[in-house]
Amino acid sequence: MVIVMGPDAAPADIEAIVETIGAAGGEAFVSRGVSRTIIGLVGDVAQFSALDLRGMRGVADVMRVTAPYKLVSRDNHPERSTIRVGGVPIGPGTVTLIAGPCAVETPQQTLEAAEMAKAAGATLLRGGAYKPRTSPYAFQGLGEAGLRILADVREQTGLPIVTEVVDAHDVELVASYADMLQIGTRNAQNFALLQAVGGVGKPVMLKRGMNATIEEWLMAAEYIAQRGNLDIVLCERGIRTFETATRNTLDVSAVPVAQRLSHLPVIVDPSHSGGRRDLVLPLTRAAIAVGADGVIIDVHPHPEQALCDGPQALVDGDLDELARVIREFPPLVGRTAAGDALASA
Amino acid sequence: MVIVMGPDAAPADIEAIVETIGAAGGEAFVSRGVSRTIIGLVGDVAQFSALDLRGMRGVADVMRVTAPYKLVSRDNHPERSTIRVGGVPIGPGTVTLIAGPCAVETPQQTLEAAEMAKAAGATLLRGGAYKPRTSPYAFQGLGEAGLRILADVREQTGLPIVTEVVDAHDVELVASYADMLQIGTRNAQNFALLQAVGGVGKPVMLKRGMNATIEEWLMAAEYIAQRGNLDIVLCERGIRTFETATRNTLDVSAVPVAQRLSHLPVIVDPSHSGGRRDLVLPLTRAAIAVGADGVIIDVHPHPEQALCDGPQALVDGDLDELARVIREFPPLVGRTAAGDALASA
Amino acid sequence: MVIVMGPDAAPADIEAIVETIGAAGGEAFVSRGVSRTIIGLVGDVAQFSALDLRGMRGVADVMRVTAPYKLVSRDNHPERSTIRVGGVPIGPGTVTLIAGPCAVETPQQTLEAAEMAKAAGATLLRGGAYKPRTSPYAFQGLGEAGLRILADVREQTGLPIVTEVVDAHDVELVASYADMLQIGTRNAQNFALLQAVGGVGKPVMLKRGMNATIEEWLMAAEYIAQRGNLDIVLCERGIRTFETATRNTLDVSAVPVAQRLSHLPVIVDPSHSGGRRDLVLPLTRAAIAVGADGVIIDVHPHPEQALCDGPQALVDGDLDELARVIREFPPLVGRTAAGDALASA
Amino acid sequence: MVIVMGPDAAPADIEAIVETIGAAGGEAFVSRGVSRTIIGLVGDVAQFSALDLRGMRGVADVMRVTAPYKLVSRDNHPERSTIRVGGVPIGPGTVTLIAGPCAVETPQQTLEAAEMAKAAGATLLRGGAYKPRTSPYAFQGLGEAGLRILADVREQTGLPIVTEVVDAHDVELVASYADMLQIGTRNAQNFALLQAVGGVGKPVMLKRGMNATIEEWLMAAEYIAQRGNLDIVLCERGIRTFETATRNTLDVSAVPVAQRLSHLPVIVDPSHSGGRRDLVLPLTRAAIAVGADGVIIDVHPHPEQALCDGPQALVDGDLDELARVIREFPPLVGRTAAGDALASA
Known part of the structure; x- marks a missing residue:
């Protein structure tokens, strides 16, 4: 100091x-x-x-002249880390596509979305069983029934699953189904929850708080790491600014900045940052081009019937272009798509 | 729509x-x-x-053309509410001073702070036993031992206590000691916690999320109300902006705006918004002048030894001026200081 | 450094x-x-x-460890300055009310607004002849004809006039009519204009840029001072944040912070920050309570016919309360209303 | 409405x-x-x-339900426009690289920077002769002498020049040298200046105000268009947010959003948004990937001696990678680099 x-x-x-x-x-x-x-x-x-x-x-x-985080800092761990989720790598050599429905609604909808995701090149399935919603009157997720649907769809498609946990006391239950636990933006400083996922043996995807500086985001990761879990993937998902044309403002600069400060992988959520379907593909391209280690994207077979965030889900017609982006952009930044990495393994 | x-x-x-x-x-x-x-x-x-x-x-x-909150809206409940905490009113006729240490550290420190608070006109004692801290390496509070200290100090001073709860599963424990539960800014969208305090029979002080719009703040209150607890006090504590001279930017306009939209009382935290001792008194004056129903202020007998937020705690020399402000400003906005309201009751 | x-x-x-x-x-x-x-x-x-x-x-x-501004800094000029505008003081001992119409529309409207302002305790008249408007299709002001109206109304009411200048090459013309030149928020970093008003012998009111940090605001003042004009009054008028319930977010903390860093007087514009009539009086009270050296307020005899910012102008019914606030609040912060200061002089 | x-x-x-x-x-x-x-x-x-x-x-x-801008809106002009600057196209089919020094300092430095730019694929030369600086004590540019240097370097390299104008009354002078006039972020709502460049027969590059919504940016363009000049290129250069790790936050989403609302070309300034050399290449890749019609980049032969913004200028070692990005990314978004477009013409 x-x-x-x-x-x-x-x-x-x-x-x-x-x-x-x-x-x-x-x-x-x-x-x-x-x-x-x-x-x-x-x-x-x-x-x-x-x-x-x-x-x-x-x-x-x-x-202050030194970073207040230690375990996640690159100062003491200069090489960038690769985290494995059910065998799928997320790290500096690859671009991993995680896709699936925002919320698990029915077995049929989840399976269809998973197949759309897989066809586009996804190697991990996203889907929410516990949904933190701004309104208490909105659909709050299926809970454990949703986790069971996810597990069935994993069985059918082979895709490991990423799903959100919103309460410290659900962590063990969710971890018993999930391959990776997700901490959402509204819980980015829910320290009880961060400590709980730090004590469980599953990788964690930590979304940036919509109001968190990059330093606070890394401090949140430090909470998880300090409990012994260093399998953390950071996820930039847009920050809150004065601009109202988009739901949040995707901070693409945060990707190289966080990668320089921390050894943890950094991925991008182009669906929730913009909140608009027409922005998902352009922001996906930007995310890969800026150097993200992966992207996580909402897809839905029938977004007009979605119970959550339908307006931002990609639909069938968009998936060919998503597949092309996932295939063609990674080589230009010296990476392979994670799907190809697995295929050639 | x-x-x-x-x-x-x-x-x-x-x-x-x-x-x-x-x-x-x-x-x-x-x-x-x-x-x-x-x-x-x-x-x-x-x-x-x-x-x-x-x-x-x-x-x-x-x-959208109608507000998404119903129970906390003034549309269906035009008269502004008064909430009672251990007999102390918070509402449109009074200005309530809540004061005490940011964190409970020792019985001695808590008692001294409570006596400072009382001398300045406080009718409620604040003090944290569970502290949500940005760094996992910072002091996290004494937990239940801290709650016991608060209960003892209540015994000695007669001041009902306001204390924070950070985990849904601690709500019953904290409620068994506290007269009012506090939800902090980092948990303003921790919906599991909001629902838990909605199910307990104690008043709740809900701080505005530092990135929450006024509408989102009222939606968070609606989460509590929807579980049956309408004894909610809203607390403006500064929002995150580009300005770095202050820790956050106190949004005084939010007080009359929230009071117009909701029937719930609205108080202000001038200590945490600025994060600087020299701003606490000016912001306290501004808060009462703009029409706040109360203020919540950090005081500490020895801030240079404080384990948390010492730089913003008022010290002995400031308390005479605080007492004067609490006495002289309320009549100019047609209110009585809550202490006088009790004395004359 | x-x-x-x-x-x-x-x-x-x-x-x-x-x-x-x-x-x-x-x-x-x-x-x-x-x-x-x-x-x-x-x-x-x-x-x-x-x-x-x-x-x-x-x-x-x-x-950086030292402030980049010198002439406006309190480091080298510890005593706070009082600026005189046509004999009216703005400074640490008084609270000056500046009021009038947002835009000069007709002689009749300007005179009526000036009389409303005077009755409420105003000692300076505001009114815009050059209006910077977001839309090129909106009313842009009467130009020199508006300045002549202001000069006539000064003649009739005795109130010195404050009016905006938007182009460096109008500075001499505007200065030939005005008692104080105003630089608006959109020109807060129009350095050509700042330098031009620095070279003219009239006091300047410098609004804070809606996106300017306090440091940048003081640097803008330094531009004026560096050309030899130190008769500068700073005006906080709200900053841009994510909150949309108010047009901008009034940063009341900026008043004591700027007063601590600079010797220049600091006033507040409660009309433009909120953009809503119902917020003007609460924010005026907050401004005086926090320690502002004055306030500048829109009044209009017929806001429903106003060509600019009608929705935020105070109307007849509000003026008694404004007069009361201007009379009763200054003594509580150890000041006299500027009108009383003149009367007793 | x-x-x-x-x-x-x-x-x-x-x-x-x-x-x-x-x-x-x-x-x-x-x-x-x-x-x-x-x-x-x-x-x-x-x-x-x-x-x-x-x-x-x-x-x-x-x-409001309709956009307040008309001439720049895509509603009445669905096809996206291509603007030509000294024969170089900026528009939907190409990716134009504009590069050069932030400020013109000497003939030698400007020529070296121009040759670096050209070697990297630039088809337009940027360089400032009038510099709006936050501090009055910082280098303010060479003025007309700088314009003469730019004209000489255009002669030597064949690159048309883009240069900033900061005062309405310099517009004719600057336009007599420049191929394209630049309006900087601090003048994005300097309406006198916008109207002045609207009256001159040269293309204009309009930077987004660092606090401007996309709608306000388009309204600023409307000011230029309304005076008869529709040769406008919009430039996203980062907005002001709470994040301090970067100078500003590049809003990449603004590119597709603005392109959907307006027919005008949209380019990106990755140098000024981040303010850090290590971010320029990643943000350039992101800009092209998201669909920008061009990028404008600072280069300097000796940034450690630069009089302005040296820390963000690309240096020799970076230029091969810049050239690769400019060559390889456009085809992936269905475009040609503007240099190739000229070469093949």
């Missing part, structure tokens, strides 16, 4: 800080400039954070 | 919509303009929402 | 920076921590800014 | 609106629902906007 003293800080103010830091087991280096004095702190940052350094006499600003 | 057709919509497109709405049990009124046709829908909005109306041929836009 | 080196920075990288800074006429102090090395820079910051320090080997971050 | 009446609107309130609209020369269609009445308005929207409809008794909301 660095403490910047105000222009009117007295020598005694500076001494007081040096003593406080020393008492906390750290060391303070004082650099006296013409108009300002700067004090560099060396030691355990977590300990310094608890001190009210900003409240001390003469202090103008306190700045 | 209103459907706006595109300039090139065909008569058959309009007919298709009229039929779809009819089939869903509603009625559609068509207004043909020079360049656009508008279709007004009458019937059960929740049902129409599930339809992919935007995806139908010729549709340019679909707009 | 402070340079934070990455964890893998080599000694040679650090030396290279020390040399570069030395060559630029500065001095570099190196603090070696356990995981990071920090380099404090002393010298002319403007010169360092031009260097691509971030691009140098081993550099992780570069942080 | 559509007027939504409140639940307690009286029949007389509805009649009053019908009469008001009739008096304004329009027609009102009333749809009575169970809880709400909706009134659709037909006629001249600009005229209705001036009415204080929101202020009328019983009105709950007023919603």
Whole structure:
């Protein structure tokens, strides 16, 4: 950390800080400039954070210089990680397509969506049995019945399944069915839930909070990692901005930025960020081009009857183009589509 | 709802919509303009929402015209509500001061903070035993031991207690100690938790999500109300914007706006919105002046030793001015300070 | 400035920076921590800014520690300034009410609005002759004819006038009529215009850009000051956020923050921030309570016929309450209403 | 427009609106629902906007249903436009690379940058002679001397030039040198400047305001178009959000959204949006993949000596990869690189 003293800080103010830091087991280096004095702190940052350094006499600003996350940081783990979900890799060499219905509604709808997904090149099936909805009057998902449908469809299609968990106390149940647990954007700082998925032996896909900075997103991942689970895939899904033409604003820059700060894979959700079917394919292309390790996409056999987010689901006519994008774009960024990676394995 | 057709919509497109709405049990009124046709829908909005109306041929836009919340809306409950917490009113006639330490650390610190709070005019004690922290390495609260300290301090000071709950499965435990449950900004869309506090017989203070629109905040309240608990106090605590000089941006306009849309009381947290001690008193004055039904403020006897948010806690020297503000401002907005309301009762 | 080196920075990288800074006429102090090395820079910051320090080997971050504005900063001018506009003070001892129509439409409408303003306690008259409108098809103002109307109404009412200028080449013309020039939010980074008003001998009211940080707002003021005009009043008028219930989000915290950083007076525009008549009085109370040096408010005798922003103008029925607020709130923050200040002078 | 009446609107309130609209020369269609009445308005929207409809008794909301821009809208001009700049096309069939230094500093630096640009596939040269800078103490550009350098470099390289204009009264001068005028993000609502470039016979590149919605961006273009100049290229350059890891947040979704609403070409500036060299290539790939009609990129032979935005300029080592991206990505979105388009012409 660095403490910047105000222009009117007295020598005694500076001494007081040096003593406080020393008492906390750290060391303070004082650099006296013409108009300002700067004090560099060396030691355990977590300990310094608890001190009210900003409240001390003469202090103008306190700045952190190291990342507050450790386990997910690339500082100590320079090589980018590959996470395997039921054998399917998500990582720097591939582009993984995860697709399926937003919500599991019926066995028939889920199977049809899974077959659409597979035909487009998907190697993992998404589908929600527990749906966090803004309105208490909206469809909240089928619960365990939905998990059973997903398990049946996995049986029929061979696609491992990714599904959301919304309550810490459902984690074991959901993990008993799922190949990968999903934490949604509204739970991105539900720390009880993050800790719970940290204690279970299944990979986790962590969506970025729609209001989370990249640093907060990595801190949320650190919560999971700190409980012993490092099989985490980060998912950018749009942030909240002033623009209303799209549901959220897909922050494509976050993909290379997060990949540079963390060794974890980063994928993109082009369906929920825009909230509009006509944006899904352009944003999928942008996601792969910017360097995402995968994309997760809503498909639905009959979106006009969907119980959740029908307006953004891709339909049959879009899937040929999705398949083409998944096939043709990865080589241009030095990757293979995960489907081809499996096929050639 | 209103459907706006595109300039090139065909008569058959309009007919298709009229039929779809009819089939869903509603009625559609068509207004043909020079360049656009508008279709007004009458019937059960929740049902129409599930339809992919935007995806139908010729549709340019679909707009909602009624609020999606019902129980917390002023439409059906025009009079503003007063909620009582251990006998203390929060509502349109008073300005209630809730104060105390951000986190319960020791019995001594909590008692001292409570006495500071009471001296400044507080009629309710705040204090956190479960702390949702951005970093897994930060102090997470004392848990039930903290609740016991709060209960003891209530005994000693007579102040009813407000404390946060962060996990649905702790709700009963926390409710067995607390006079009012607090839902924090990071859990503002943790629907499992909202439903759990909806099922318990204690008042709830619901902080606005830092990225929540006022409508989403009211929808979160509706989740609680829908489970049978209408003793809800809304708390504005700053929203996330591009400005970095303050931790968040206190949205004072949200107070009169939410009071006009909902019958629930609305209070303000000037400590967490700014995150800076020097802003707490100015923002407290602004909150009362704009018409808030109360304020919730961090105080700490020794903020330089605080384990959480020390930099924003008011200290001894500030409390005389806080007391003056709590005494002098309410009459200018036609209210009494809640302390005086109790004293004169 | 402070340079934070990455964890893998080599000694040679650090030396290279020390040399570069030395060559630029500065001095570099190196603090070696356990995981990071920090380099404090002393010298002319403007010169360092031009260097691509971030691009140098081993550099992780570069942080500025002094404000980039000088003339408007309180660092070198600790006492807060009072600006006089046609004899009316705006500054720390008073609360000045500026009121009038959003746009000058007719002599009659302007005079009626001015009389409404005066009756409510206004000591300065606002009114726009040049209107920057989002749509080219909207009323753009009367131009010089509007300025003549304002001058006539000043004659009749004795109220000095505040009016907007939107083009650098109109500055002299507008200044020949106006007592204070206004720079609108859309021109807050129109540097040609800022420089032009810096060269004219009339006070300037500088609205905050709706997307400007407080620092950028002060830098815009520095543009004016640097040309020799320090008679600047800052005006907070709401920032753009994700919330759509109000036109913009009034950032009341910006008032004390800007007052702490700069010696210039800071006023608030409660009319344009909310864009809704029902919010003007609550936000006016909040502005005075938070410590604003004045408020600027739209009034209109017949808002239903207004050519610009009718929905936010106060009407006759609101003015008694405005007068009460302007009279009763200033004493609670240790100020007098500017009208009383003049009356007692 | 559509007027939504409140639940307690009286029949007389509805009649009053019908009469008001009739008096304004329009027609009102009333749809009575169970809880709400909706009134659709037909006629001249600009005229209705001036009415204080929101202020009328019983009105709950007023919603616009047609776009407020006409000349740039695709409604009346369904085919997407191609703009030619000194013979170089920008439009739906091509991907145009515009590159060059952020600021013109010397003839040598400008020529070297232009040759780097050309080698990477650029067919247009960018370079600023007038620089809008946040600080008045920063380099403000060479002015007309810079324009002369650009003209000389055009002579030497054959690249038509794109350069910024920041003051309405410089428009003729700049237009006498430039092949295309650029309006920067800070002037995106400088209406005097927009009107001035609307009156000159040169193509205009209009950057999106960093706080502008897509609709406001198109309204700014309408200002130019309304003066008779329809040779406008829109440029997405990042919007301001809460994220601080990047200078601004590139809104890639805005490209397909704007292309659907307007017939004008849309390009992307990946240099200024991120403000970081390491993001320029990933964001360039994303821009082309999402469907942009071109990109505009900063290059500099010696960014460590640049007087402006050195940290984001591409350097020699990056240019081979830029050239590859410009060559290989366009075919995947059904386009040719503009350079190839010229070569094959």
